[in-house]
Amino acid sequence: MPTKTVFTAEIQYLSILNEHGKFDAKLGKDVIPDKDLLVLYEHMVRCRYLDEVAFKLQRSGRMGTYPQNMGQEATSLGAAYALNKDDWLVPCYRENCGLFYRGLPMEYILLHWMGDERGNAIPRELYCTPLAIPIGTQMLHATGLAWASKYRGEKRIACTFFGDGATSEGDFHEAANFAANLDIPVIFFCQNNFWAISVPGKIQCSAPTVAQRGLAYGMDCFQCDGNDIFAVVKTVRDAAKYARAKSRPVFIEAVTYRLGDHTTADDARRYRDQAEVDMWKQRDPILRVRQLLKERKLWNDSKEAALKEKVEKEVHAAVERAEGIAAPSRNDFFDHMYAELPEDLRLQRDTMQTHSLGEVLEESGVRSQESGG
Amino acid sequence: MSEEMRRDARIYLLGEEVAQYNGAYKVSRGMLDEFGPRRVIDMPISESGFAGMAIGSAMMGLRPIVEFMSWSFSLVAADPILNNAPKMLYMSGGQFGCPIVFRGNDGAGGQLGSTHSWCVEGLYSNVPGLKIAIPSNPYDAKGLMKTAIRDDDPVFFLESERLLSIKGEVPEEEYTIPFGKAAIRREGTDCTIVSWGRPVHFAMEAAETLAKEGISCEVIDGRTIRPMDWTTIFASVRKTNACVVVDQSWSFASPGSEVAAQVSEHCFDDLDHPVLRVHSDDVPAPYAQNLEQEMLPNPRKIIAAVKKVTYRA
Ligand SMILES: Cc1ncc(C[n+]2csc(CCOP(=O)(O)OP(=O)(O)O)c2C)c(N)n1
Ligand SMILES: [Mg+2]
Numbered sequence: 001m002p003t004k005t006v007f008t009a010e011i012q013y014l015s016i017l018n019e020h021g022k023f024d025a026k027l028g029k030d031v032i033p034d035k036d037l038l039v040l041y042e043h044m045v046r047c048r049y050l051d052e053v054a055f056k057l058q059r060s061g062r063m064g065t066y067p068q069n070m071g072q073e074a075t076s077l078g079a080a081y082a083l084n085k086d087d088w089l090v091p092c093y094r095e096n097c098g099l100f101y102r103g104l105p106m107e108y109i110l111l112h113w114m115g116d117e118r119g120n121a122i123p124r125e126l127y128c129t130p131l132a133i134p135i136g137t138q139m140l141h142a143t144g145l146a147w148a149s150k151y152r153g154e155k156r157i158a159c160t161f162f163g164d165g166a167t168s169e170g171d172f173h174e175a176a177n178f179a180a181n182l183d184i185p186v187i188f189f190c191q192n193n194f195w196a197i198s199v200p201g202k203i204q205c206s207a208p209t210v211a212q213r214g215l216a217y218g219m220d221c222f223q224c225d226g227n228d229i230f231a232v233v234k235t236v237r238d239a240a241k242y243a244r245a246k247s248r249p250v251f252i253e254a255v256t257y258r259l260g261d262h263t264t265a266d267d268a269r270r271y272r273d274q275a276e277v278d279m280w281k282q283r284d285p286i287l288r289v290r291q292l293l294k295e296r297k298l299w300n301d302s303k304e305a306a307l308k309e310k311v312e313k314e315v316h317a318a319v320e321r322a323e324g325i326a327a328p329s330r331n332d333f334f335d336h337m338y339a340e341l342p343e344d345l346r347l348q349r350d351t352m353q354t355h356s357l358g359e360v361l362e363e364s365g366v367r368s369q370e371s372g373g
Numbered sequence: 374m375s376e377e378m379r380r381d382a383r384i385y386l387l388g389e390e391v392a393q394y395n396g397a398y399k400v401s402r403g404m405l406d407e408f409g410p411r412r413v414i415d416m417p418i419s420e421s422g423f424a425g426m427a428i429g430s431a432m433m434g435l436r437p438i439v440e441f442m443s444w445s446f447s448l449v450a451a452d453p454i455l456n457n458a459p460k461m462l463y464m465s466g467g468q469f470g471c472p473i474v475f476r477g478n479d480g481a482g483g484q485l486g487s488t489h490s491w492c493v494e495g496l497y498s499n500v501p502g503l504k505i506a507i508p509s510n511p512y513d514a515k516g517l518m519k520t521a522i523r524d525d526d527p528v529f530f531l532e533s534e535r536l537l538s539i540k541g542e543v544p545e546e547e548y549t550i551p552f553g554k555a556a557i558r559r560e561g562t563d564c565t566i567v568s569w570g571r572p573v574h575f576a577m578e579a580a581e582t583l584a585k586e587g588i589s590c591e592v593i594d595g596r597t598i599r600p601m602d603w604t605t606i607f608a609s610v611r612k613t614n615a616c617v618v619v620d621q622s623w624s625f626a627s628p629g630s631e632v633a634a635q636v637s638e639h640c641f642d643d644l645d646h647p648v649l650r651v652h653s654d655d656v657p658a659p660y661a662q663n664l665e666q667e668m669l670p671n672p673r674k675i676i677a678a679v680k681k682v683t684y685r686a
Contacts, residue, residue, distance in 0.1 A: 064484050115484045115660045134446070134488050135418050168417035169449070196418060198394035204417045271393055330667045333656045345655055 011211045013223040013255075016230035019283040021291040023230075031230050031237075032081075034298055040081060040101075040229055041293060044073040044286045046311040047097040050106055051260070053315050054113065058264040062323070066113045071227070071259035073097040074285035075191045078232025079159055083240055088149075088158035089128045090142035092135075094191065094258070095161050102126050106318035107325075114322060127156075136162065136169030139188065143175045143249075146186040150247055157243045159187040159236070165196025167213055168204045179249035180217040187239050188214065188251045191226060197262045198271040214251025226254030227285040257283070374401070374438060376547070377522045378408055381436065384522060385412040387423055388440030388477075397442045398478060398537055424450040424475070428458050432469040436522065441477035444531060445491040458527040459502025474521045476530035479507070480571055480621050481665060483534050487657030490665075494570075495622025497529055498598050498631070504552055505598040507531040507570035511541035513596055516550030523549070533571040553600035557609070561591035564679050565609040567632055568619040569595035572670050576619050579675035588683055598628045603635060610640045615682040616648045619670050624652040646682040651675050 016028040032040065051070050057063040076098025080089060089095070089102055096109055103126050111119030112131060120130040129145075132138035142160030149156040166172055167190060179186050192210050194201045205213065214221040222239065224231040232254055239250040257280040261268045268277075293299035334341060334349040341349070378384045385408075390397045392405040392415040405413045416423040420441065427437040441447045447454060454475055461471040481490035498505055506521055506528060508514040514532070521528040558573060559580055568576045573594045580590035591609050595601055610616045616636050620629025633648040651670040659665050680686040 112660075115486070115662055117660050133486065134449070136449075165418045168419045168422075170419065170421050171449070197397070198390055199415055199417070203415060328659075328661050328664055330664065333654070333659045333664050333668065337656055348655055 009212070009215050011209050011215075011221055011223050013225070014231045014235055015225040015228055016234065017228045017288055017292060018225070019227070019288065021288045021295075023292055027234070028230050031234050034296065036081070037229075037289065037293065038298060040077060041286070041289050041299075042307060042311070043077055043097055043101050044229075044289070045307055046106075046314060047073050047077075047100060048286060049308075049311045050096065050109075050315050050318070053319060054110065055260075055264060057110075057319065058113075063110070063113050063264075064115045065263045065265050067093050067263040068258070068260035069094050069096045071280060071284065072191055072193060072256050074229040074232055075189070075226045075254045075256055076161060077101050078229045079161070079187075079189055079236045082233045082236035083159055084156070086127050087156055087240065088142060088145045089126075090138050090145065090158055090160035091128065091131055092138060092162050092166065093131045093133060094163075098161075099128055102128055104128060105321075106315065107322040110318060110322035111325065116322075116325070116328070118325070118328070119322075136166045136171035138162070139166070139175040140171050140178075143179045143184055143186050146179070146184045147182070150184060155244055157185040157187065157240060159189055159240075161189050161191060163196060164190060164192040164194065164201050164210055165199065165204050166190075167210055168196075172213075173217075176214060176217040176219065176249070176251070180219045183247045184249055185243040185247045186249045187236065187243060188219075188249065189236070190251070190253045191256055192253050193256050193258045195258070195262070195268075195272070197266060198268075209253060211251055211253035214249075217249075219249045219251055221251040221253070223253045223255065226256030227283050227288075229285060229289060256285075259284070374518060374522070375404055375407060377519060378404075378412065381522075383434065384436045384438065385414065386438045386440065387414040387416055387427060389416050389418060389420075389442050391415060391440050396440065398534060400532070400537070401440070420446050420450040421453060425453040425457065427473055428453055428461065428471060431458075431471045431473040432461060436472045436474075438474045438476060438522065441475065443485075443489055443491075443534075444477045444479040444493045445485075445489045447475065447477070447493060448491065454527075454529075455497065455500050455503075459500055462526070463502060470525050471527050472525045474518075474524075474528045474530055476518075476521075476532060478534040478537075479531035480533050480535070481653070481658040481669060482571065484660060484662055484665060485658075486660045490658035492622040492653065493529070494531060494598055494620075495627045498628040499626065502527070503599065504528045505531065506552065506596065507598060508596065509536070509570055509573040509594050511539065511543045513550060513556070513594075515543050516548050517552075517596060519547075519549045520552055524552070531570060535571055536574075550596065552597045553602050555596055555602035555605040556594045557591060557605070558594050559590065559592040561589035561613065563589045563613055563683050564615040564617060565591045565593060565606070565613045566617050566619060566675065566679065567593045567595065567606055567636075569598060569628075570621065572619045572621045575670060575672050576675055579672040579679065582672065582676060583679055586685070588679060588685060590679060601628075601632065601635075603639070606632065606636065607639050610636055611643045614643050614645045615679075616640070616644065617651060617675065617678045617682055618648060619651045619675055621653055621670055623655055624650055625655070627652065646684065649678040649682055651678050 051068045076095035080098035080101040142158040146158035211221040211223045224235040392413045395402040506517040566576045618629045654668045
């Protein structure tokens with residue numbers, strides 16, 4: 001019996017504003033109007049400066065561990081810009097820029113990494129879920145969020161962010177399978193930065209692209225230059241349009257690189273070549289936008305200096321707000337445990353005792369006070 | 374681990390970041406250089422996957438040591454480690470053993486937030502078929518690790534990030550510490566404090582303070598939770614007639630509660646006061662530093678409990 005080809009596929013890679021600052025006018029037409037580009041540029045600069053400040057805060061003992069976003073600003077930012085304001089952003093932990101664009105005040109992120117749960121209480125109207133530190137779990141939640149939208153007949157989709165390493169988790173594979181087979185409008189947005197802490201990408205995925213992992217589940221897959229804000233915006237915009245119209249998932253692999261350490265607890269020099277880092281510094285997502293703005297006569301050095309001053313003020317004000325918040329009290333940790341605090345926990349809170357609960361119940365006197373004694 | 378790997382070629386180490394990076398907490402420093410990539414192996418971020426594969430290799434007679442960067446990440450591998458490893462021998466009618474060690478950092482105290490601060494002994498000690506070792510000092514860490522590796526059954530080895538930097542005498546020469554043999558860290562006459570792992574240090578601190586107030590505590594370090602050294606615990610309670618259990622997991626259905634129940638059953642007539650338990654408060658580990666310390670079974674809570682059972686409150 002003759003054999004025949006039953007499946008072939010290819011993955012498209014999109015680049016519009018390349019690393020040399022060359023802009024493809026045809027592909028880039030109407031992707032980002034100039035006035036928006038200025039806003040996006042400002043966000044990236046602000047986010048980059050926050051990284052710098054947070055790093056110093058950590059080094060001086062004023063913050064716990066912090067993962068820098070440096071080099072990856074365009075990925076989440078481009079996605080947040082391309083999506084509707086009420087589409088779900090389901091982040092991992094390196095998506096500051098997109099979250100800020102959506103409207104999250106910077107102090108939330110600072111509070112989170114300073115070790116304060118209040119940084120996770122993201123206002124509901126922003127449609128962002130809290131940072132997901134257990135790798136991979138958020139992809140299933142995003143699929144569930146989008147599923148709920150579909151169930152309710154809403155047009156809201158979800159976009160979930162994760163790294164190359166996270167595609168090794170079963171959660172990714174189960175979320176992808178689920179979304180594809182049950183027609184769920186969720187965008188799987190992989191930020192392939194080639195490293196998972198010290199583990200190189202080929203230990204997580206030995207196929208030539210991460211994007212093709214999505215093909216196996218039957219969803220459309222795209223790759224784009226993640227350091228090119230135009231390519232990210234166009235890819236996500238098209239994906240969102242398709243996902244919304246067809247109620248289907250899409251996989252996007254944005255090729256990028258973290259210019260900093262994995263977190264402040266890491267020292268990437270121990271496992272990465274300086275030459276590799278230097279190469280990616282040339283591909284910085286901020287540099288090429290600045291160059292383009294200058295070419296379009298929208299930017300100059302004095303504007304740059306003014307912006308620098310502005311973001312410095314804003315970031316320092318955010319640090320002040322984060323550090324100025326009153327420390328939580330012991331009673332606070334019983335908040336948000338249950339919709340309604342059960343009796344035994346209420347007693348723990350009121351008596352400050354947890355050992356041998358039976359004892360506390362009898363002796364605390366809380367009961368008799370309650371009953372009006 | 375290295376000493377055991379030199380002794381037995383069937384032993385290998387796998388996990389996230391264990392090779393190139395020498396372990397996320399540098400526990401496997403130098404091991405890749407000494408044993409090479411065949412025996413010290415970096416894994417993709419697939420806890421369920423590599424735990425399950427390691428179990429398969431253990432069934433074939435290899436003796437894997439599986440590092441979870443944190444025991445908190447073992448939760449995504451719950452099925453292999455709880456549903457497969459501890460039951461393999463039982464469900465294969467004795468055909469396939471599972472000589473495997475799962476190890477990693479356990480417990481709160483480093484401001485890692487609630488999802489990274491699990492005290493898994495609270496969950497896992499409920500499961501028959503596995504053993505749990507939880508050293509409180511470097512000497513025990515070596516002796517218990519050797520026993521764990523040589524054991525023919527699955528052993529959960531719970532380390533503490535907070536204890537990785539403490540120093541203590543560790544003999545160069547070979548020794549092992551048997552499972553189910555507690556250590557009396559401090560002798561005393563008024564109250565027995567039973568603990569294991571990091572909270573042993575809190576108990577010692579509390580005992581020190583209490584001694585100044587004339588209350589003499591006997592501090593028992595269980596060293597392993599499964600098996601638990603009931604003999605030593607009961608003998609001590611029969612001497613002191615009072616008992617406080619200090620356990621960093623939550624109280625509900627915990628190993629601490631099991632000790633309280635066993636002591637109550639076996640030493641009922643010897644006790645002057647019901648056994649009290651000091652646990653972490655019934656909330657997810659808070660992220661904020663002050664709250665986290667409050668939540669843990671800290672010396673303040675232990676002192677209050679000891680005073681109560683010795684009627685000095
Ligand atoms: C379930 C789980 N396993 C392991 C870790 C430890 N960990 C934190 S970040 C990380 C690497 C993630 O790499 P990748 O997904 O590529 O994201 P990147 O940080 O490169 O953006 C690991 C292994 C974790 N947080 N959760
Ligand atoms: Mg990565």
